[in-house]
Amino acid sequence: MSFIADYYNYWIVVFLMMTGFYIVISASNLVKKVVGLNIFQTSVFMLYISMGKVKGGTAPILTEGATQYSNPLPHVLILTAIVVGVATTAVALSLIVRIKEEYGTVEENEFENKDDAI
Amino acid sequence: MELLIDLVLLAMLALTALRIIFLKDLFAVVMLFSIYSFLSALIFINLDAVDVAFTEAAVGAGISTVLMLGTIAITGRTETPPAKSKLLPLLIVVVTGAALIYGTLDMPPFGHAENPVHEHVAPRYIEESPKEIGLPNMVTSVLASYRGFDTLGETVVVFSAMIGVLSLLRLRKRDADKNPESGIKAHRVLQVIAKIVIPMIILFALYVQFHGDFGPGGGFQAGVIAAAAFILYALVFGLSNVFKVVGPTFLRILAVFGVLLYAGVGVYSMAMGGNFLDYNYLAENPLSGQHYGIILIELGVGITVFAVMLSIFYAFDSQIERANIQ
Numbered sequence: 322m323s324f325i326a327d328y329y330n331y332w333i334v335v336f337l338m339m340t341g342f343y344i345v346i347s348a349s350n351l352v353k354k355v356v357g358l359n360i361f362q363t364s365v366f367m368l369y370i371s372m373g374k375v376k377g378g379t380a381p382i383l384t385e386g387a388t389q390y391s392n393p394l395p396h397v398l399i400l401t402a403i404v405v406g407v408a409t410t411a412v413a414l415s416l417i418v419r420i421k422e423e424y425g426t427v428e429e430n431e432f433e434n435k436d437d438a439i
Numbered sequence: 440m441e442l443l444i445d446l447v448l449l450a451m452l453a454l455t456a457l458r459i460i461f462l463k464d465l466f467a468v469v470m471l472f473s474i475y476s477f478l479s480a481l482i483f484i485n486l487d488a489v490d491v492a493f494t495e496a497a498v499g500a501g502i503s504t505v506l507m508l509g510t511i512a513i514t515g516r517t518e519t520p521p522a523k524s525k526l527l528p529l530l531i532v533v534v535t536g537a538a539l540i541y542g543t544l545d546m547p548p549f550g551h552a553e554n555p556v557h558e559h560v561a562p563r564y565i566e567e568s569p570k571e572i573g574l575p576n577m578v579t580s581v582l583a584s585y586r587g588f589d590t591l592g593e594t595v596v597v598f599s600a601m602i603g604v605l606s607l608l609r610l611r612k613r614d615a616d617k618n619p620e621s622g623i624k625a626h627r628v629l630q631v632i633a634k635i636v637i638p639m640i641i642l643f644a645l646y647v648q649f650h651g652d653f654g655p656g657g658g659f660q661a662g663v664i665a666a667a668a669f670i671l672y673a674l675v676f677g678l679s680n681v682f683k684v685v686g687p688t689f690l691r692i693l694a695v696f697g698v699l700l701y702a703g704v705g706v707y708s709m710a711m712g713g714n715f716l717d718y719n720y721l722a723e724n725p726l727s728g729q730h731y732g733i734i735l736i737e738l739g740v741g742i743t744v745f746a747v748m749l750s751i752f753y754a755f756d757s758q759i760e761r762a763n764i765q
Contacts, residue, residue, distance in 0.1 A: 326442060327548035332540060333449040339536040340456040347528040350518035352465055352510055356472045359503065360456055363479050363495070370488045375557060376550035380487045381565065382654065383575035389552060391487035392561045393577040397586060400578065401593040403494045404659045404744065407503050408600030411751045414510045415607040418758055427514045430523070 330371040337364035349429040351417045355410060362406050369395040444485050452478045463518045469507045476500040489655035490578045493647075497663040502748055505670060509755035513762050573726045574652045574733065582657065583733040587716040590736070591701055594743050598698050601691075601747040608754040623675055633675040640668035648741045649734070658737040662744025670752050678756055687753055690746045697743030704735045 341364060344357025373395035381393035417427055424432040455475045462468050476499030483492035547554040564581055572580040582590055623629060644665035651657030673681040705716040713720035718732025 328543055328546075329446060330449065330549050331543040331546060333453055335536055335539045335543065336453055337456050338539070339532045340453075340460065342535065343528055343532045344460055346531065347460075347525050348518065350465065352507060352514060353459075353468055353518055356459060356468055356507065359472065359499070360459065360475060363476065363499065366491070366495075367479060367482065370483055370486045370491060371549060372546075372554070372556050373488065374486045374550050375552045378487060378552070380489045380655070381577040382489070383569050383577070390565050390577070392557050393564055393581055394561055395556075396488045396491050396578045397581045399488070399491050400494050400582065400659065401590060403491070403498050404663075405593055405596050407498045407506075408597045408747070410503055411506055412600050412603040412607070414506050415604045415751075415754065417510055418513050418755070419607050421514045428519050431519075 331368065334364050334368045334371065337361075337367070349431075351420065351427045351429065352414075354429075355413050355417070358413075359406070359410060362402075366399045366402065369399050441485060445482065448478055448482045448485065452482065463520065465511045465516050465518060466508075469504060469511060472507065473500045473504040476503065490576075490657065490660075493655050493660045494663075497660050497667070501667055502663055502670075502752075505752065506755060509752075509759055512759050572729050572733075574730075576652055576654065578655075579652050579657055579733065579737075583736055584718060584729060587705075587718075587732075587736060590740065591705070591716070594698055594701055594740050597747050598694055598743055601694055601750050604751045604754050608758050624677070626675075629675055633671055637668045637672055640671070641665060644668065648737065651737060652730075652733060658740030659744055662741045662746075663748055665741075665745045666748035666752070669749050673752070673756060678753065678760060685749065687750060690750045690753070694743050694746035694750065697739045697741070697746065699739075700742065701736045701739035704732055704739070708732070 338361055341357045341359070341361030344360065345354050348354050348357060373392035375389055375391045378389040378391040379387045381390045381396065420432065421427050424435055426432050426435075452475060455471055455478065459468055459471050459475070462471070476495055480492045480496040480500065483489075483495055547556075564577055564585070568577050568580040568585070569575065572584050574580050644661045647656035647664060648658060648661035651661070669681060669685060672684070704718075704721075708717045708720050709715055711720040716732070716736075718729045719725035721728035721731045
């Protein structure tokens with residue numbers, strides 16, 4: 322039982338990563354691909370944060386009576402990564418909007434056919 | 440108890456992600472993604488990452504969802520089922536997943552204090568940063584002072600995202616004026632509630648901005664929360680009204696100002712005889728110098744993030760309105 326508890330977090334993270342990965346490679350709709358990419362991204366964040374956790378520790382904010390803090394370094398990395406993530410998502414979504422204007426569709430197989438027709 | 444919450448939340452997260460695969464209705468997909476982000480924010484709280492949870496809730500469940508909804512308003516809401524076989528992707532995913540699971544068996548067990556990640560620099564930050572920087576929140580100390588240079592980089596990345604989005608989606612002010620029916624004007628209740636809620640959101644954003652040194656929060660989160668207040672205003676009262684409060688040109692100036700404020704603090708500390716972004720030289724006493732420096736650069740970050748998020752929303756929203764007129 323303790324073996325499962327020791328690795329449960331990592332396994333769920335791997336499962337989520339693979340779910341996101343599957344959506345990215347199997348969905349034909351570009352918006353759904355971006356959702357998949359975001360699921361993948363968040364699961365990677367969770368992997369880092371899981372590694373920073375100390376059992377019995379508390380949030381890395383100085384408080385009286387706290388003896389052990391979780392590792393603040395992954396928190397800093399992931400905090401900025403989330404904001405950069407939304408920035409890249411916004412650029413991806415605006416590219417999708419432009420693709421819709423040019424091709425009239427955001428389904429991958431459909432606009433690839435249109436490309437081939439030219 | 441902590442473990443139990445962790446187990447349940449992660450299981451819910453896995454179910455949410457799994458459901459997204461099978462849904463063809465993109466509106467439901469985006470809503471589930473918002474739930475997914477919110478659940479992960481809860482998990483981050485449970486794993487002691489309060490600052491990260493705050494950011495994920497504001498950014499993932501908030502702004503990302505709004506932008507994705509805006510996109511499906513333009514591109515359509517249903518996915519056509521793909522013609523190609525799903526067996527190959529499934530095989531790739533299962534093989535990769537199995538390899539990764541095998542890899543996790545070599546990782547140190549979850550949550551032990553003697554894991555290698557906790558052995559090197561982390562103890563130094565935890566023990567010394569309250570004395571050196573004088574802030575209770577170690578995440579803010581590392582983010583804004585020890586790693587201030589990285590954070591400047593992140594701010595510039597966010598700024599360049601605005602340039603990217605604005606060059607892809609043209610934002611024309613006149614379009615909004617032509618369409619007086621934008622916003623949900625008929626809903627009197629929503630308008631009244633929005634007018635009560637918006638000042639509180641802005642007050643909360645200011646609290647998060649200036650209290651980030653002592654509790655969870657800081658410039659990134661405050662910027663997103665403040666932008667959310669104006670997004671609410673734009674949704675309820677229409678784009679042309681929100682342009683009267685903060686216009687797109689003003690936002691562009693604000694975004695530049697934030698980055699320059701951040702870099703300016705660095706240049707000023709160089710002029711005072713230190714290195715770039717060495718706040719110790721900003722005042723007589725190194726501790727108060729650190730304090731001034733962190734407040735100023737967090738303000739720069741907050742202003743830039745606010746302006747960029749709102750500009751991106753404007754770009755998407757005016758694109759939707761133009762699509763509706765045509």
